[in-house]
Amino acid sequence: MAKYRQIFTEFWSDSFVIDLQPDERYFYLYIISNTKSTQSGIYEISPKYIATELGYSKDYVEELIKRFCDFGKILYNKDTKEIMILNWIKYNSPNNINSVLGVQKELKRVKSKEFIKVLFDICKAAQLDVKKIFEDFIVEECIGKNTNLDKNLEDDKITEEIPLGSPSIAPCIEHGTNRIRSKEQEVKNNEQGLKNKEEAVMIKEAQVIIKEAQVIIKGEDEIKNVIKVFEENIHVISPIVQEIILAFTKQVSSKIIIMAINEAVSYNVKTIIYISKVLNNWINNDVKTESQVIAYQKQWINKKDKKTGKNVKQGGFCDYEQRQYDFDILEKQLLGQL
Secondary structure, eight states, X not given: OOSOOOOOGGGGGOHHHHTSOHHHHHHHHHHHHSTTOOTTSEEEOOHHXXXXXXXXXXXXXXXXXXXXXXXXXXXXXXXXXXXXXXXXXXXXXXXXXXXXXXXXXXXXXXXXXXXXHHHHHHHHHTTOOHHHHSOXXXXXXXXXXXXXXXXXXXXXXXXXXXXXXXXXXXXXXXXXXXXXXXXXXXXXXXXXXXXXXXXXXXXHHHHHHHHHHHHHHHHHHHHHHHHHHHHHHTOOOOHHHHHHHHHHHTTSOHHHHHHHHHHHHHTTOOSHHHHHHHHHHHHHTTOOSHHHHHHHHHHHHHHHHHHHTTTBOTTSGGGBOOOOOOHHHHHHHHHTOO
């Protein structure tokens, strides 16, 4: 029994593994790399032992075993408590004398003869030297001529049922073989669906990036326009003033800032202090759109007119109340009597 097990890096990107839940991935890694695993991919292990090492309950381990039998990845014999990894030979082919000898020794300890039949057909379909791997007495006595696994091991599929001699293994193999036939099309559909899904995600992400870029470009253009209006009407902008304007762009649109600049120009108060006061006043009064600014300005003008028009008398000079003089007092003042 080798002390090391080979795990390909493609394991994590395999379409089957990607669709697994974390517990299922953990279990799959365990069954191909635990201390009881062998070079033949067939070994004895009980659900209780697995539960102890993984920290799962025995019932949950039995559920995982059945689940992977249904997936067509393993076979399990409840009587002999042996597990067989169906695609083991694909990644761990006995292609040298030492590995062949190791497999031979392990097969002599295998209790489930049905598993040996399955392994023989897998090796034969993979065009391995079965005469070296399986000794003559094993081939003749335990396997016979009625093996009929699909020879296309590239997809690791079993397309025909294996003649079973032991009823104890029949339920597990039945789960593992009857569903494999439809598994190939399911995998292809999943791969195509995954490809389409990945393409859709990529397109969506690209659209989001383009939209964000457009927003950034638009924002930069608007800021440049504000700075241009400021410099044309107020003065050359300084870094401090630019920071103040940038801070206001986070609260109101560039159009509102330009309206504040225009108001400063109309009142001939061309300073950033006045512009900031105008903008803060609008923001505090929840005035953040062009129509709201126009309405607010009209309201402010009307209020100002009403305030200044309280003492207005119609018919007076410029509609203002005439000043009243006391001519007697004025005369005395002129004569120096007061």
